[in-house]
Amino acid sequence: MQPVLMPPNIIDHFYRGGDRLTAFRGVPQHSPRTPEEWLAATVHRAGEPEVGLSRLADGSLFAKLVEADPEGWTGFEHGGPGAGPADTGLLVKFLDAGQRLPVHVHPTRSFAIANLHSCYGKTEAWHILDVRGDDPAVWVGFREDVDERELAARVDAQDSEWLLGHMNKISVRPGDGILVPAGQPHATGAGIFLVEVQEPTDFSILLEWSVTTATRDESHLDLGFETALRGVSHRATGADELASLLHHLDPGTRDGGLLRALPAAADPFFRVDVAAPGASDEAGGAKAESEAAGGEKVGGEKVGGEVGGAKAGCEVVSVPRGFAVAIVLAGQGELGWSGGGVAIKSGEVYAIPAGLGDWTVTGPARVAICRPGVGWPDLT
Known part of the structure; x- marks a missing residue:
């Protein structure tokens, strides 16, 4: 899938x-x-x-x-x-x-x-x-x-x-x-x-x-x-x-993990996290260069310039398997999974099947990941 x-x-x-x-x-x-x-x-x-x-x-x-x-x-x-x-x-x-x-x-x-x-x-x-x-x-x-x-x-x-x-x-x-x-x-x-x-x-x-x-x-x-x-x-x-x-969640925050976008009290009903890969240690300033290269501004953050390809110098954010709606809020990058990947850009929306397995976000993108609540489909 x-x-x-x-x-x-x-x-x-x-x-x-x-x-x-x-x-x-x-x-x-x-x-x-x-x-x-x-x-x-x-x-x-x-x-x-x-x-x-x-x-x-x-x-x-x-x-x-x-x-x-x-x-x-x-x-x-x-x-x-x-x-x-x-x-x-x-x-x-x-x-x-x-x-x-x-x-x-x-x-x-x-x-x-x-x-x-x-x-x-x-x-x-x-x-x-x-x-x-x-x-x-x-x-x-x-x-x-x-x-x-x-x-x-x-x-x-x-x-x-x-x-x-x-x-x-x-x-x-x-x-x-x-x-x-x-x-x-x-x-x-x-x-x-x-x-x-x-x-x-x-x-x-x-x-x-x-x-x-x-x-x-x-x-x-x-x-x-x-x-x-x-x-x-x-x-x-x-x-x-x-x-x-x-x-x-500060719109400028970048990190190698999923960033919580809602209070913990929401978890039984749904979850929204943001994947915004930061610059890796090897990037040598790739994040600053990316922002300087131009791009789109959403919620006060400027991202999206190409620096040697969409993934250059960025961390990898891992997302566990399960149904998700992924919204590319800004920038460009890649959704990756075992055996495949797809380039993404600001303004796109993806439905992610559980059958994909664990997947990743790389590159200077900012992606909102919306998932069912913890414990779903048990609603008790």
Whole structure:
């Protein structure tokens, strides 16, 4: 088995954005509302079975490839309990917000089992790539306990000021990793470009639909708000708990090992690490020469110039076997494995099968590696 280069899979949505995403993926932006791409996706958008699923270069569904050989792709004969034959344990997206996203909530696994016939809820996390504006920020969780009846009334009134005013506002910068546990209200601010990883569902309860093209009837997962709001945590997310949801990886960091991009609390659900090989001892300054040779700038880091070939003077970062979505954030280099290798460059996305075995990243590239949670497919 070999890595599969994934063609762009950019989709329309109910909010504005997408100019950085389309530029990064090298395609024209056909609409001002193309803020998301679903990467190596084997699940579709809620209620729209033709939207979201990734396709291969020949137009066939990536999900069919996984379904034909689940053990080869994931390392297991099946995914989560009852999740279907093409389950990979996670959904990865690009999100390029041209406006503030609405305040919304994703259900926990227990809520999803009871109400949505799914073994997965939708805990998610963000790895920030780029920001715009004077005060780039996200909001996660309430600052203080909220009365259930008041929340319902504020949602009904679409009181955006009250909702945001009762939430934890977090200023963000490139390299930040933020875990958003299921059940927590959250919103992403305008101007933020990020990689999003989440449980493989499209379950969203909109507490605030009036800032989008969505309607009230499209905002409660067909459960009705009386039921849907039971999926919202009304408990305050205090300072210590909030700190456990945050992690920062300096975008300029380079190392011979995998660099954690999310807090440890994310590990049961998914993992995002960055492979950014540093200059080896024998390089004699190859890293500095590479940066001086030109290249692309993503999240404040300039990489990508050729110095005697993509791998010149760089360490090798090893990645253990298992399904992964590999995103080449910057630069160029090589993915290598026993008996093979492929040149990579900024803007590319690869689906990595477990059957490839252990693999490596070399060269002055920066690659985000998104994988299912520790212990998957066991969800207990």
